[in-house]
Amino acid sequence: MNSRPINVAGLAVFAALLLLWELSSRSSPNLGAYLPPPSDALRSLFRFAVARELFSHLVDTLGRFLLGYVIAAALAVGLGIVLGYFRFAHSLCDVLIELLRPMPSVAIIPVAILLLGIGNTMMVAVTVYACAWPILLNTIDGVRNIDRTLIDTGRTFGLGRWKILRTIALPAAAPYVATGLRISLPIALILVTTSEMVVGGSGLGYFILDQERSFRITEMYAGIVVVALLGYVLNRIFVALEERMTVWHRGSTLRGRP
């Protein structure tokens, strides 16, 4: 794929830290109770019972994440285009947006529990709420920052409002939308795991907190490893998709210069 050399120094430091961790936890049982050797945590990942349990929690978390993220994207991009395109619509919503936006999104969880109970709907709903903000604001910005010449050109060629929106405004705003989508990716994961911790039942957030409370520390670390891997993989998938979708754009920016 790419010919980036392997980061030997980085790997060495990483391995040294793991080794230090392993040795100090093995030599001091007191410390080992809180900080079990990493090899134990890894090994427990491969124990069938743990793996099966983790997998089912992973599926739950992933399902909530995907559902919330996709719904948020659809809603926020749609609304963002309307608010970016029509200044009158924006002026109507301006104050409401400014009022709700600075509230830390997790504060919506209690309200969601009250209105939607403690099921999947509630967890997806809070994810949608929190993810919608970065996507919405970036989409509005993107549509507003479109070069006037582009729109005027479209108009000169006799394109209707709808056609301009679809063939000029949307592609031109795409890089901004992508930024919003990238920002809200970790936010979605934060909201899913937090709501799983608060209401419990299932999911990786619940699993990790539950293991800590029942003092099964090795399993807790195994859960953290899985959730970190999930975050990592999701990010890689996103970056790959983004590169493919905005390939045309890169050619016109500094980044894409030969």
Next chain:
Amino acid sequence: MTWNRESKLNGFLVLLGVMAAWELAARAALFNPLLFPPMSKIVGSFFALLFSGEIPAQMLSSMRRAATGYFLAAIVFIPLGILMGLFNGVYRALEIVIESARPIPPPVIVPLAMLFFGLGDGMKVFTIFFSCAWPILLNTIDGVRNIDRVLLHTARTFGLSQGKTIASVIVPAASPQVMTGLRISLAITLILVVISEMVGSSDGIGYFILDAQRRLKVDRMYAGMLSLALLGYLLNQLFVLFSSRFLSWHRGMRAAR
């Protein structure tokens, strides 16, 4: 005076309309009154809680944790970011450790921190410290790396020592991007303080809101959220004020005034 269709006033009118509709709907008991108390009751209990000192007290303990974690992260990770931006060797050495810790969603650090620090302030401070680390660190590295070479060459030409170059050239030149990192972390700090108080605490504004919900004191819950929104707004305004003063020299250098 003519009516401007896009006036700022529109938004306030809509806000008033929403509040009035909420009030009327709640008074007419269109929705479950347990879940939707009238707006006047929410605002009333907001002021009651404000003047009785209950909300300010909860805010204060939240803010103490938030500030400790936030400033600790800034003190540790800005210098580290400068080092990593300046010396490629340091960057390469730490790259894999950082890249493997970064994708951990911050909330799952809460159980881990509870294990080590119990339910006290230490747990919240550590969680905030951990989650603020990445935006601050990565933005500082980027800021240092993107410094114009000419600046560094000029410093060398004038015979500035390494320490002097860092203090009077690199830190100021990277500060706009460091500020970006600090600003992102400010929002994250608020989120994490609320999360950690919801999961394991007996005070603080996050606990207050969740507790009000569990005891079905819905007006108190909404009042808590309102005060949290105000706090977020206030902190952001303060930050903007502070950073625009701090970076006023920088604004003149940009194309857009």
